[in-house]
Amino acid sequence: MAQRRFLDRLLRRGLRRKPGRVALDLAPSLPERDVARIREVVTDVLRLHDTMTQRAEAAAVADAYVTLSDTGRRNFIDMLAREFWTDPGAVDEAVRELRLGDDRRSAERQLRNALTPPAASLLRLFTGLEGGVKFLVDLRADVLRLGEGDDALVDLDRELKAHIATLFDVGLLTLRQITWDAPAALLEKLIAYEAVHAIGSWEDLKNRLDSDRRCYAFFHPAMPNEPLVFVEVALTSGIATSLPPLLDARAPDLDADHAETAVFYSISNCQPGLAGVNLGTALIKQVVEALRHDLPRLHRFVTLSPIPGFRAWLERELGEPGRALTEQERELLPAEPRRVLARLGDVEWESDEAIRPALLALCARYLTTAHEGRVLDPVANFHLANGAAVERVNWMADPSAVGRSRAFGLMANYLYEDDRIAERAEAYAARGEVPASSAVRDLIAG
């Protein structure tokens, strides 16, 4: 009862909301039956005219949402996806009009309107609220997290994603360099979001922002202190082929003005709600331009990248004779597939000298073989789609436990060559062509 009154007050006070505060102030366990109350309000919002009252009500819905438990949120999302979706009767009526064929353009317009769900209007309304853009991104993160596997939510996600993709068009984003002079409140987020090679401490972070390092991130004007995606770059005098020296805080700094290679060694997405909205491509492009401008001596842009899918793929390939390796591939193995698989399970597999050439060759194939126009490894696919080439496959480049579990410690370098990027990206997109250095081609050839 108290809860009900509390929710009512909440729903009424919308306009005075301080974004980001509510969630802290309120208990997260609001009874789910209160979702019914929210349903009424949503219905109401969509009936209102475009006035401050409508905005206030929309704000109240958003405020109420962030106080909900996961169960409550899931109920709300389901409600949007099912109860505030298209009206089949209205669609059919519009189809009938179209077939009558009097005024084709006008009929198409009506039909498209009928096909646009009321939920889409609500999502649009959220945009203009204080903190509304972040709310939408977080809402989508919830949809992806809670609605996984539910076909009925696919359409809602599609709607959200389309709207968010417009709001996060690269034309609206700002690239900012992040240094040790950045706000601590921002740096703290890098520590939290780093996805590829965890940042252990403030000291570790300071090392990654040293004079021979660069860090850049994209920001959205409506979320000024939230990095969207960031990249960490090391300035070196040659292609880095192994991770530990890059992460070693005691390594001496190179004078950035003398570096001729930029190594992109970590790219991290910070907002789960932006999944599938490709920001990395534009980030790499703009960072290359910024580096080239600041450090005219730089002439080589390369990544040192994990190969997240290799170990799982190889173990599957070795274990399932049905999905068997090609003849050629099998010849690369030092023994029968199942025996190799067994040997790789051994902690001491590294010391087995025969295994190294086999792993390198198989990995080179894994990275360069396209299936239905794209390679299997998601990181490789990302860089190839951006117009890079597979430059090297490196043995024991990431000897950490994570590195071994992902790819037996292997990492790859992808090379971005300015004058070939556009053409390579198009060739990969159109025909699945994977460019590789002669070293990598040699590996494949065995």
Add this chain to the structure above:
Amino acid sequence: MAQRRFLDRLLRRGLRRKPGRVALDLAPSLPERDVARIREVVTDVLRLHDTMTQRAEAAAVADAYVTLSDTGRRNFIDMLAREFWTDPGAVDEAVRELRLGDDRRSAERQLRNALTPPAASLLRLFTGLEGGVKFLVDLRADVLRLGEGDDALVDLDRELKAHIATLFDVGLLTLRQITWDAPAALLEKLIAYEAVHAIGSWEDLKNRLDSDRRCYAFFHPAMPNEPLVFVEVALTSGIATSLPPLLDARAPDLDADHAETAVFYSISNCQPGLAGVNLGTALIKQVVEALRHDLPRLHRFVTLSPIPGFRAWLERELGEPGRALTEQERELLPAEPRRVLARLGDVEWESDEAIRPALLALCARYLTTAHEGRVLDPVANFHLANGAAVERVNWMADPSAVGRSRAFGLMANYLYEDDRIAERAEAYAARGEVPASSAVRDLIAG
């Protein structure tokens, strides 16, 4: 021939474009037949994958567009609206699928896709280009200017407007106060854009930014130096009922800390391409909040507004007996309608004492009478929709030639009362109710 080669070069060099520079560098008279070349490129762009190549081609199209003459632009716009619109065959096919009814959700999705014209995809592509957001706004300004009266362009405008409305959602805009400390390059634009009461010189502008004045504008992050809409406010100790004292540079300044009234005396839209995208409402709301925060003594928020439609309306009413005035209204006149009309045509009408009460009363009616839920005067409609009330009608408030030609020199005050705004806006939107002060109601009563 040279032109053709020039255009080809232009279309190829897209990526190196410096926005805002091209138009100056190039002759604006490109032969219109080159539009055919652009058609090929647009077709090409839409066939390409989402790569840098695609962006470069889109940039080339935008570059080429800004070099076109009005005829060339009109051709381009027509081309988009007719040749890159929906494919009836595909729509009908999708309708058929829907009627088969296997997977309703999926079928609706397909149908909606088929109803989305390829032109929409091109517009989206422009967004992410350097200067792309401004390009879209200017493109829409061209569509409105060149395509007026052409029904076929209505759909293209609708598409553009929807996309622009998302990009210019108030949640993405920034309110900035503009003072005499603002960049000259920005102030120069205020002088150019002021639509209501022209700014004659830098001195005049400085006066409007004095210590007892305030000026605020909305900005978009992708157009950081372009005001979108701005409002000029005078801080006074009572409701200003006449314009000349407000614009008089020699009038002594009031100490802003002692003011208790804020008079909004000019709101100007700066971007023709944002027509119909309502920014004024949010502007007023946020400016009221900002003023209230800075100057806690302020307790009255009122406008001094032109009445742009009054003279035209009255002359029509007086001249056309068929659209005759009500009995009541006719009684307000000092003579027969046609004689009054004749007298108002006389330069000396002002000195006719009988005319003043009649004009005031008729104007009060004009401002407060809703037809099909809204009043006729666009400025009155704007403020009423925002939740204001008609507070006063002022005699000879704008004695300038423009003021006389718009409304016989009359101006109106609209009053924003914080605790009644929401309710009034809703009552006007839902039922066309027009709130007015007792003084205005007295005028109407005669």
Add this chain to the structure above:
Amino acid sequence: MAQRRFLDRLLRRGLRRKPGRVALDLAPSLPERDVARIREVVTDVLRLHDTMTQRAEAAAVADAYVTLSDTGRRNFIDMLAREFWTDPGAVDEAVRELRLGDDRRSAERQLRNALTPPAASLLRLFTGLEGGVKFLVDLRADVLRLGEGDDALVDLDRELKAHIATLFDVGLLTLRQITWDAPAALLEKLIAYEAVHAIGSWEDLKNRLDSDRRCYAFFHPAMPNEPLVFVEVALTSGIATSLPPLLDARAPDLDADHAETAVFYSISNCQPGLAGVNLGTALIKQVVEALRHDLPRLHRFVTLSPIPGFRAWLERELGEPGRALTEQERELLPAEPRRVLARLGDVEWESDEAIRPALLALCARYLTTAHEGRVLDPVANFHLANGAAVERVNWMADPSAVGRSRAFGLMANYLYEDDRIAERAEAYAARGEVPASSAVRDLIAG
């Protein structure tokens, strides 16, 4: 020999100096005989005209100085203080001119010039170098550290201090609030400089910058990233009488808007070279103004301060019968002075119930008794000179080892009352009057 050439090169390359880089590049052990080389250069610099050459030579001297070991620096400082001091012959000659009495004003001017040492001109020259202001501050820190107890260096320090005091006049400083949004490179310095209550970690620092905390620092425009002095403030709903709750990261935050008391619990000087240049007074004044402006509900400004001299003073008083306590004071003791002293040496003295009232009373006396116009405790003297009153003496307010060794865990509150500050400061400065609350006066009375 190599060293000599190295120094020569160094002295020649002055202009290309990157401040802050040299010290890292060079070995700190330059042979002290090279000071002779510096002597020549200094003589040269002072003979040169005011041209870029002179500035370059001065820069070379500064560059060379920062590479010196402590012994080398001490030699350089001695050289300045003895060899580049006033010329007695010239002074005596000017005195003779003055006594001739022809043109009194002109003669006084000449005499004053003769009394201004050449070293002063060199110090002035350093000011304009890149990083020169920081160099002067660091040079003075060296003079104070290395020259302690050397009467001959007192004059040099006086000269340096006068020049630095002009450069750091409060009219040239900027007050900045420091939040968790400040650059990490700056926050790192707070951790290093905090003198009163050590900041243990980034988490600890974040807690001290929470929503119910404030931190402010003074900055100098020529040292933009170097805090000069900073103060930490807690916003509370009553006078804080004990330190641990203030430093507890897990304590719930108070809503700053509801706080009515600001507790200044730490003031730290960051630059040893600014010793004796009083910045704290202006800092407190400006911070009070800033807080009052931001949080109009605040109406009490109080410190929670250490009493650094109490324990040493009391032990001396108890131990030396000659410097004996007054009769009155002795009566406050629970036993003979020497026995009390012995008991206080015991680790368990806290549990002795008789000791508490005695310590509180003696401390109240210690804080409020002026000798030759000022109280003995430096912190008390600072706040009294600023116009504060002694408000409370708190038992076990700082139970840390440091707190016990300084003042048996006691701390004091000083109260700043806006309308009495000026009058109290003047009364203390002129007549050594110490204002105290009735609670403190009761303590004294026993």
Add this chain to the structure above:
Amino acid sequence: MAQRRFLDRLLRRGLRRKPGRVALDLAPSLPERDVARIREVVTDVLRLHDTMTQRAEAAAVADAYVTLSDTGRRNFIDMLAREFWTDPGAVDEAVRELRLGDDRRSAERQLRNALTPPAASLLRLFTGLEGGVKFLVDLRADVLRLGEGDDALVDLDRELKAHIATLFDVGLLTLRQITWDAPAALLEKLIAYEAVHAIGSWEDLKNRLDSDRRCYAFFHPAMPNEPLVFVEVALTSGIATSLPPLLDARAPDLDADHAETAVFYSISNCQPGLAGVNLGTALIKQVVEALRHDLPRLHRFVTLSPIPGFRAWLERELGEPGRALTEQERELLPAEPRRVLARLGDVEWESDEAIRPALLALCARYLTTAHEGRVLDPVANFHLANGAAVERVNWMADPSAVGRSRAFGLMANYLYEDDRIAERAEAYAARGEVPASSAVRDLIAG
């Protein structure tokens, strides 16, 4: 009587002063006898301890000063220079101590203190007030303006200048580029301060900030919106030898990236109170560095400068046979000196073909002949002292009325050659050596 009370109130309310507001609020005609009241307050201020009370009183004096008429200000300045100067008795006493010779260092210190006038302490106190730095600069402007020719004020000016020179050491100043994006409030000041070639309008100013122009100014942190000195630069493809093309708004812009010459065509001091504090030298040095960094193609730095003393010098030389020209110089003349003088008085002298080579040759001599180590022309002396060489003398380079009255329309180019600046500046300072191009040497040779 009312005045008296008003002044008293003013003197009391010091601390609440808003700098820059007082002068506007108050009548500027305070009776001069009130200066007596100020005398009491000054005496009081100097007797007070360094507390807020002292600062408040000093602020009250400054507040009162700005309300005074010129007569009142002159009285105040006289009072400082005569009544708050050194105490002869105290000086003589200190001299006696020095001659006793007990503790030489201490005695010298005492003597120097006695020679420091109380007025100096007051000036120092002003520094820390809000707006105090600007107050000191304006006070010195008054001293220079009102005290001209009064020997008694020379010492006060010397004191003020020394203090101001420390406060405005180049190490404390900031160089800022000024563009059309600068605040209008700042640009307005450029229009007001431009001393060399008047800026006629905002349009004219915009032209001088075009893409092929640069403008830089020095700022002081305590006067953030007040330019101290600024320089206007044109980017050209050759040495500009004439002013009109530089000032022509309709001239086409050069692409700055292609310019190889920077022409410094105007340097203006903005603060009369900084007279004699050399900021121009550092300005030129830093601007050259900034330009070199931004536009790597620039390789020639040259001025186009007025020759303000030439016409007056020549007319004196021609008119006074006693101060006669050298034999050589007389040979350059086309006729007898007095006849040449008469001819130059004629409006049509320009059309006299014989006069051109004579004027150019005499001007070249005027610019390059040092008397007692410096050339006569102040602008030439400034650039030579900075290390420039005389590069060209240009005929009819400034055909305006001002240009003719200053130097018969002649202007000079001074060339700054990076690798010779230091050596040339020293040679000029030490030995009066004037470097000149071969073209100028040819002119001299006739």
